[in-house]
Amino acid sequence: MCTLFLAALPGHGQGVTFESLLREMGDRDHVARLPVPDYRCLQASSYNRASVPPRGSEGWYADSDGVGFIREEKQDGRKEWVIMEHEGPGCLTKFWTPYFYYDLNNHRGPRIHIYLDGAKEPVINENFIELLTRGEYDGAPSKDNSFTVLRPFAQYTARAGDLYLPIPFAKSCKVTLDKKPFYNIVDYRAYPAGTAVATFTRGAYDAAQPVLAEMGTALETAAEYGGGTVLNLDRAVAPGARETLRLPDGSHAVRYLELRLGPEGNPHRLRSTVLRMTCDGEETMWVPAGDFFCSGNVVNPFHTWERSVDSNGTMSCRWVMPYQKSAEITLENLGPDSVDATLHVRVAEGAWDEARSMHFHAHWRTDEPVPGTPFLDWNFADIQGRGVYVGDAWTVLCPSTGWWGEGDEKIYVDDDYDGRKFPSHFGTGSEDYYGWAGGVVPTGADIFSAPFLSNVRIGNVANPRGYNICTRSRVLDAIPFTSRLRFDMEASAGTDIRNSWNLLHYAVVTYWYARPGAVHNRPPQPDWAAKPVMTVEELDAKESAIKAALGK
Secondary structure, X not given: OOOOOHHHXXXXXXXXXXXXXXXXXXXXXXXXXXOOOOOEEEEEEOOOOOOOOOOOOHHHHOOOOOOOOOEEEEEOXXXXXXXXXXXXXXXXXXXXXXXXXXXXXXXXXXXXXXEEOOOOOOOEEEEHHHHHHOOOOOOOOOOOOOOOOOOOOEXXXXXXXXXXXXXEEOOEEEEEEOOOOOOOEEEXXXXXXXXXXXXXXXXXXXXXXXXXXXXHHHHHHOOOOOOOEEEEEEEEEOOOOEEEXXXXXXXXXXXXXXXXXXXXXXXXXXXXEEEEEEEOOEEEEEEEHHHHOOOOOOOOOEEOOOEEEOOOOOEEEOOOEEEOOOEEEEEEEOOOOOEEEEEEEEEEEOOOOOOOEOEEEEEEEEOOOEEOOOOOEEEEEEEEXXXXXXXXXXXXXXXXXXXXOOOOEEEEEOOHHHHXXXXXXXXXXXXXXXXXXXXXXXOHHHOEEOOOEEEEXXXXXXXXXXXXXXXXXXXXXXXXXXXXXXXXXXXXXOOOOOOOOOEEEEEEEEEEEEOOOOEEOOOOOHHHHHOOOOOXXXXXXXXXXXXXXXXX
């Protein structure tokens, strides 16, 4: 089942329920409309509390992010550490933690307690690591939990676990650990006061087993949409040329897009062939086609809920892309050689909602390589308007055999940046944001795909030297914004590559929906797209030149 409409959800009109949230995860249309009920997406994490404004100060880039918590308290004579709390209706949407606790050999860790609506007894009281990973990794300790979440709502990735089970609450929520907190991230929704929310119970979980199984299968298979009008473009795109596919006029939505680029012997085709889209007179997409599919360097197979790349080079997108009156998709060849392009699109009629419908956006940024010091916040995007942020793909070219991603994500929503001067989302490390964990030097064995997360590529089979690509998409943890969203990622490398001559080369694609008229700071970069993809040897040469100039 590819598309589930909110109007058909059990309980819709009676407020937010566990089952309605499960079905929302499988409703591709839902994220393309402003959410009802509205909510704020917030985050609690173990980020280092030494990271305080002003932005750019030394403390702002403090590492050791596995030390933060809200407070310590006593519960029935035992000590507990509060890692998240919220007053008012809401829903827990995502948990992350590594599979080790202060010691790479400690895989047992603490117990997690989730208290809802002020209850004295937690609705969940289980081993934290096992709850998120399901104990599905080599060397996992014997299982302790009485409550096991079905895949893919809980899943082991690479040295970490991610829990996507929605846990709604009507009045309040508090999450604690029974040991001093280590690395952890909790994403949650805060609904407006008065929103009707049915609080999660174990009984509701048991009753929803058929829906859990149905949604789990849908999320993992991510089948192609099979209806609508089929449009095809199959031709050679000459250097400097554009080929455009005009979509049916009137209220419609692209529901499936499939692309292949050849020949394989053309080394430029993935970066220099640009995927463009215009909806209702606004350019809503300008991205090198390969980068859109996490394959800016070479074809990188992976499979998630919204995007897939097969080993034969077929690239598929299942994000819904609505428009009101008119739209067109263009392939532009900025490279020196002809590109054989096959584009397959399915478009379905749809009622454009004047109040809630949004255009889908995808935009790309790259720049000159960034030195290992001084640290800085590398901006993914700064969006002005009203919309919902739904994901990103982060590409890092690393010349080192060590770690490249100490940097934390910092996401500012609405008045966070200029008003609070502090982000609503302050993370604990680049790989943590993308759902996996460090602790050791990553290798090719750490590549994985899950419905909303993928470690698409590690530099090489032995270590991160080369291209590293991670991607994350958001459904229940999508981030609505009413006026502004700014996403920064710290350019903070591993401890062994923090000299001025240590370079990292970044590129990012951001995916988001917005009401017509939204603006952003990521214009087309045709000069960069036209360049050959930078190699690790070229980055080596740049490092050597800097060291020589410094007499090192």
